[in-house]
Amino acid sequence: NAGVTQTPKFQVLKTGQSMTLQCAQDMNHNSMYWYRQDPGMGLRLIYYSASEGTTDKGEVPNGYNVSRLNKREFSLRLESAAPSQTSVYFCAGSGTLPSSYNEQFFGPGTRLTVL
């Protein structure tokens, strides 16, 4: 099993460009998450999907959109990138059964720089 995978690993964008970060999991997780991590800030939740077909905003959703394409895939889109979105983005999956008591499994991250 590959676990949680993210593509691309690195990306450089110019201000105003758009892009989609891809996340896929083969662990049969019900819930999936997108976080950003800035230096010294810990992880901040952007969006999450508690189950297939649902998405909800996290702490910092502005400037982002998400799609839960199916149970395996959860993508994050930047419509018009800004330098403030320079960060490391992590995707995570959680829970094969509906429950709050589930650990999260993280992907390796995407390092995004917006010039």
Added chain:
Amino acid sequence: SQQGEEDPQALSIQEGENATMNCSYKTSINNLQWYRQNSGRGLVHLILIRSNEREKHSGRLRVTLDTSKKSSSLLITASRAADTASYFCATDSTGTYKYIFGTGTRLKVLA
């Protein structure tokens, strides 16, 4: 704002010593989790403690939870150089599937 705040922000100890880090949070929770992050990597789950539990052990890890003080502590005993990493607490928010992470403690274990 972040739900969890870790203390201290950074900790440097000698190999073999114990490391203690603390996490405080703001609202009622169902559970609290601790994660480790090695430099440049994704987070790895260490341990989960439910709101009705007070202490939990896993190998060299001991976690305590005090819901009256809204705080938790992670103790790593007999630390090793390989324990060098950042440690984060994460709490669920009002029983949803949404987790909020703290700002982390950077632990450095000197050989």
